[in-house]
Amino acid sequence: MKIIFWLSLFIVFYTFAGYGIFLYFLIKIKRVFKGKHVVQDVADELLPTCTLVIAAYNEESFIEEKIANSLKLNYPAGKLKLVFITDGSSDRTPEIIARYPQVQLLHRAARAGKIAAVHRAMEYVHTEVVVFTDANTFLNPEAITRICRHYADATVGAVAGEKRVQIDENADASAAGEGFYWKYESALKKWDSELYSVVGAAGELFSVRRSLYQDVPADTVLDDFMISMLIAAKGYRIVYEPDSYALETASENVSEELKRKIRIAAGGIQSILRLKNLLNPFKFPVLAFQYISHRVLRWTLTPFLLILVFILNAVLAFQPGATTYLVVFIAQVFFYLLALLGLIMEKRQIRIKILFIPYYFCVMNYAVLMGIIRYFTKKQSAIWEKAQRKQ
16 A cells, blocks of 8 residues: 555656656756757748648637737748638628738638638648647747747757746636646746657647648547647657747636636547557657656546545554654645635635645646546537637
8 A cells, every 4th residue: 555655646746746857857968968959040031931820710809919910920021821710600700800811711601620620721721831829819929930940950840839828916716827837838848849849739829841730530629739749750859939929818717727628638538549659668769758757647647646645645644653644644635725725715706826726736637537537428529619718
């Protein structure tokens, strides 16, 4: 029982903190021998042709701002094409986009889901690079230039931009927790990229070489993750570009964030099952290590181990002479009480920032458990159900 407890506790620690610490030191060691890699800017005439694809579903409240933001992107004249696809939209989104002749509008009345829309949009993409971004995110002016300069390196097959969550001083747990999570994720992605490759890209902002793009099955939940990882499976790297970022507001509340996280968790299980070959350390020695450490443990084993650790700790803590186990158990109880207090305060709209992290941590792991159940009970649709975001 003690061996299982300590092994489980180690895996939990490694998943959420240990991998980051280990990765940080691996990067430091690598820099001693090879120096810090610096990406060079590329002359305008050497930048690849590029298409920016935005799938928008009923986004009339954001779409004009998105178009204005897209038209302000700095990229050599004649090398950037803008494609908006609005399949299934029943509001004024297609009508608003149609007012802009600089933008190519693709629209069908039928709604088949985001990935079906992306597949259709790709039929119109003939540039060297394609960049995907969401309709409710806003890019910095140099975003496309910063992304596309990486394609001067023939080993690069995809580039992931940075997601930034806009939070204010009075942020609730959903905003503050999501913001903290993405700051930590950004650090991990930066180190992953420097070690070898980012482990998947997020749909807010990522790009791929058009020649390497591969359609994914229509029932794919995390299309952005699958598209990028299929490129990694071909032996190409996914690099991270923090100077290219997509800014979006946080989820409207924790309930909306939970809905989003459950979907991601269900898609994570689906992706792991479909990308089994990436778990082979003999074929992908570095990538498999990164993939298991950064994604697979979070999406499979660790949430269950949190429960197991608590139960085993409760049994071990009250045995004679078990001082160490008692201290660990008290620490666990205290942490979960903080999370519970965070839930109570959140419902009363009382903002206590110290409670945001334990509360958000528990929400995330609960979402993984629910996502696993939803996937195996076949209740997760590939059609995106939008989470409401703060205005």
